[in-house]
Amino acid sequence: MLFSHRFLLLRAPISPFRCAGKGLRMANTRSSSRPFSPKPSIPSSGSNGTSKASLRCRARRDGAKKTVETTGVPSGEASEPKDDRLLDIEEFAYKPVKASKSSTPGTFLDTTRVKGFAVESKVETPINWELVLDGIKKMRFSGNAPVDTMGCEKAGRFFPPKERRFAVLISSLLSSQTKDEVNHGAMKRLSDNGLLDAVSIVKTDEATIAKLIYPVGFYLRKAKYMKKVAEVCLAEYDGDIPDSLNALLSLPGIGPKMAYLVLNVAWNNVQGICVDTHVHRISNRLGWVAQPGGVQKTRSPEETRISLQKWLPKEEWDPINPLLVGFGQTVCTPLRPKCSICIVNQLCPSAFKESQTPTPIKKLKRSEES
DNA sequence: ATCCAGGTTG
């Protein structure tokens, strides 16, 4: 989480993990000022004709777990890490989506392989997706999301490239189901004990590691994974981390989400969209993705990834994650999304469809009044 | 009591 996305607002002075927890607060717990104007200023043009999700089509996912589909990925660019310079705050500003030919709304045919069979299906480029994206960027730019401010990310920002990559991998491993602050604390403890490289992790026993990373989610399991990952990295990659998708996926505890993330962040190699729970949820709320056959929502992050990649221009693949994560942390929250302050609510098929307030405040019965 | 924290595994 925190360590895993690219943008960084805080410049930690010395230790990358210096700013552990204190002084940092989740943006949405600080209610002083609204991050942006609540006034919707975007014209309502017809919402992209989403019919009401006819539920229940339990498409089964076929089992091939660790082999990730790469349909639609122009696999030409095994880009070397271009440059290790990290982005500064000024570069955090999102630039407007520039219209490209691939951005023209419309439908096109897509061929996907399903269990060996080539299946053609119509893919719709969502209407107004650029407007929506720009709106979200505006909201993101003026607001603070944990994903932004927490980020002493880039674990090992001040480490040499190899150590930094390894730290990125570790922080990714730890991050799932764990709050930013907690993960940050764990990384700091590891860092303080000199445990952010393969050699030292291999030399440290599991219990010690577990203790240090506690209370990240699933710390016992992750302590195991860390050991194993360190062993593999040491034995096969000279202490560095793998630079290919499949090699990353083969590491224990690293699934698609983290693999794409690490590939993006550590190797600057965009082979796919990093789809986490936020990207998954928001893409579905916006009507941006659907299962191969029909209109239904995607049921897994992987389905979302495949679906998104079919129409989203590749320049957006990398930025879409931090963008939607921050949006999801502050506005388009999983529970009670704040549609009223969302400037793209006119363009969102799901706006105001979920409950907006905790529970309707109890109402007094006649008999109880005065 | 239930859901969520940038999921992954057998």
Next chain:
DNA sequence: CAACCTGGAT
């Protein structure tokens, strides 16, 4: 799909 871990929010 249940398990994996724990604390905080609703």
